[in-house]
Amino acid sequence: MGDTLTSHSLSTQKREYPRVLTIAGSDSGGGAGIQADLKSIAAHGGYGMSAITALTAQNTRGVQQAFFPPAQFLSEQLEAISADIDIDAVKIGMLGTSEVITAVRSWLQKYRPPIVVLDPVMVATSGDSLAEEESVSELSSLFSYADVITPNAHEMAVLLGEDATEQWEVLCSQGQRLADRHEVAVLVKGGHCSGEWTSDALMMPGHSEPVWVGYAERVQVRTTHGTGCSFSAALATELARTGCWQTALERVKRWITGAIKNGEKLDVGGGNGPIDHFYHVHSVISEQSARLSDLDRYLLHAQEVDMVRLRESFSEYVWELSTSIREQVNSCPFVEGLGNGSLSQDAFIYYLDQDGLYLKEYSRALGQVGIAASDTESRMFFAHGAVEAVEVESELHRRWVSRFSDSAYVTGIPSATTEAYTDFLLARTGESYGVGAAAVLPCYWLYAEIGKNLYTAYQEYEGKHPYGEWLEAYSSEEFQTSAQQAVKFVNKIARIVPDYELICMKNAFLRACWLELRFFEEPISACHLPLRG
Incomplete structure (x- = not known):
């Protein structure tokens, strides 16, 4: 047909x-x-x-x-x-x-x-x-x-x-x-x-x-x-x-x-x-309002922090603060389905399309962090990350998307959720090096943790896993090492920034985690209608 x-x-x-x-x-x-x-x-x-x-x-x-x-x-x-x-x-x-x-x-x-x-x-x-x-x-x-x-x-x-x-x-x-x-x-x-x-x-x-x-x-x-x-x-x-x-x-x-x-x-x-006519926009606005309201209350509560601990062990502290968000990420249907191979092809294609669009803007955000970096080592790391996002990860996306180029879910147009995330990153990475580095960190760190968990499920899978190649890329030793380097650089800048900027770094990290959750949730809800014929 x-x-x-x-x-x-x-x-x-x-x-x-x-x-x-x-x-x-x-x-x-x-x-x-x-x-x-x-x-x-x-x-x-x-x-x-x-x-x-x-x-x-x-x-x-x-x-x-x-x-x-x-x-x-x-x-x-x-x-x-x-x-x-x-x-x-x-x-x-x-x-x-x-x-x-x-x-x-x-x-x-x-x-x-x-x-x-x-x-x-x-x-x-x-x-x-x-x-x-x-x-x-x-x-x-x-x-x-x-x-x-x-x-x-x-x-x-x-x-x-x-x-x-x-x-x-x-x-x-x-x-x-x-x-x-x-x-x-x-x-x-x-x-x-x-x-x-x-x-x-x-x-x-x-x-x-x-x-x-x-x-x-x-x-x-x-x-x-x-x-x-x-x-x-x-x-x-x-x-x-x-x-x-x-x-x-x-x-x-x-x-x-x-x-x-x-x-x-x-x-x-x-x-x-x-x-x-604009139900898709109305639903996003309603969802954003509810979620941002919840998140703002969450961030407000999180203002009561131990500043000494936040400064000396920034990554450990914010990782604890993000526990509930990370648990929701790990238990969301998209992530679970990706790990056990039950994820529908439509949902995966939708994710690929949006993630490829996200990476283009994420590369820009990493570039801004690199420009603002306070030392040569961190500057080179984030600049290299910007190149990797365009050349390596985007190429991985292109290879996968090319297999499904005729799919109705390959639009080449960012969703409201994707735009909300990338707009946030570009805004935060334009503020200061510390805030920008904290904002881009979840895309390294959360992905690395998810990659390790999913790779365990992948290894237990009997037969050829439909998304095995994808899982291997994000569980690779190279990607895991990059995530730990990103953590190291964020901890380093956290020790020397003023208190106000340190709080902004914490908030940027938590908000980025929240946006990651929304990004993982969207493919399932966006593909709930059947496609036949």
């Missing part, structure tokens, strides 16, 4: 921050249309632009009124954007009238962007009609300009002139006929079908079976307003950003499932509520 999908190329080059235009109607309730599209584009790292085709008075309960501005005004919006900004992708949604369709067709003939996703919006989630009857038949005139069209089950039936179905096999058959009839890719969406799982499928012209199928566990909620708009806008963004059908589809499938699942937390309206 994957090989079949990769044979269908996209006329685009990958762009990290794609510029995506949405041509659609406005939803005054904010859950669908232009408003949902712009949220979806932003949620996937794109820069959103909009050309409004209609104004609606609506909320979560339904559409009360729709107003269609003159089609000429739509043409002027499109011309203004196209004359100044290079558009990487366009999502076309609610058009509503024949005149509007004609205006969009004329614009596509003149400016067609590399990626065109057409969502033939006709019926809102509430059941209200969003298009004039005479315009429905004209929508097909735009299909030849599209890379993919994304009708729901009701819209599929209207486009084919058939009855709507809730049977997945029948829906896929309808999607294939629509794809063959118009020679365009069709994304079949099975949200209205029955069953424990929801399925989506991509049908390509000339194929008897889907070229991609995505599954997710069905979520029983009412927060489904704007799902079609949001999915298509996100897909346009990901296609432009990745240039890959499979990667884009799998990312959007996972995201839309999470957005639907978390929509109830927004508590918007009394009808079909909106999805939470």
